Amino acid sequence: QWLSGPILAIPVTTDADPDHPRDWYVLPDSLDLTVDLQVDETPRTVGSYSVPVYVARVHARGEFDVAGQIARLTHGGTALRVHADQARLLLPLNDPRGLRDLASATSGYQNFEPAAGFPIATLAAPLSAGTDLTAGRHAFDLTFDVAGTQSLQFLPLARTLRVHSRGNWPDPGFTAGFLPIRHRIDSKGFTAAARQSR
Numbered sequence: 001q002w003l004s005g006p007i008l009a010i011p012v013t014t015d016a017d018p019d020h021p022r023d024w025y026v027l028p029d030s031l032d033l034t035v036d037l038q039v040d041e042t043p044r045t046v047g048s049y050s051v052p053v054y055v056a057r058v059h060a061r062g063e064f065d066v067a068g069q070i071a072r073l074t075h076g077g078t079a080l081r082v083h084a085d086q087a088r089l090l091l092p093l094n095d096p097r098g099l100r101d102l103a104s105a106t107s108g109y110q111n112f113e114p115a116a117g118f119p120i121a122t123l124a125a126p127l128s129a130g131t132d133l134t135a136g137r138h139a140f141d142l143t144f145d146v147a148g149t150q151s152l153q154f155l156p157l158a159r160t161l162r163v164h165s166r167g168n169w170p171d172p173g174f175t176a177g178f179l180p181i182r183h184r185i186d187s188k189g190f191t192a193a194a195r196q197s198r
Contacts, residue, residue, distance in 0.1 A: 001148035002094035031158035037167030
């Protein structure tokens with residue numbers, strides 16, 4: 001599985017082409033992912049190989065600064081129209097078939113459904129009526145369970161990303177570019193913390 005915290009997709013049009021909106025993707029200013037990964041005691045058999053199967057509970061909290069991003073995008077001009085009232089919250093998830101549960105503690109985003117148009121698979125929830133993204137910072141709080149095999153990878157789609165993970169797997173491997181700044185491994189499992197800032 002590859003996963004991330006949520007991002008916003010906001011339609012944008014120009015005065016020269018007002019009838020053909022394009023999505024503008026806004027990353028969170030901050031994103032905290034707390035991950036509790038539980039590996040099944042019985043691995044899955046694929047041919048002559050055995051692969052570990054896990055369920056990860058992911059708690060994603062953070063905030064968007066949409067007003068600040070709009071100011072940077074438009075530079076005070078009027079040729080670009082940002083339709084913040086038509087925004088959608090996207091949750092990138094490489095294999096949505098593994099999603100077991102998804103709940104939002106933040107009002108404004110409900111009824112997630114599979115969506116197209118993003119480079120990897122995503123779930124999307126429309127903006128609830130009355131939600132004003134441009135009024136100050138906009139917080140989010142999502143919890144979801146996702147199943148996978150072999151590996152769990154995080155996409156650093158935030159200006160500041162912090163990942164705190166723990167699990168019952170006693171032999172984890174930390175690979176690729178987003179490595180933990182500290183970790184602990186013993187016979188009962190592991191804990192790890194990682195951070196990345198843009």
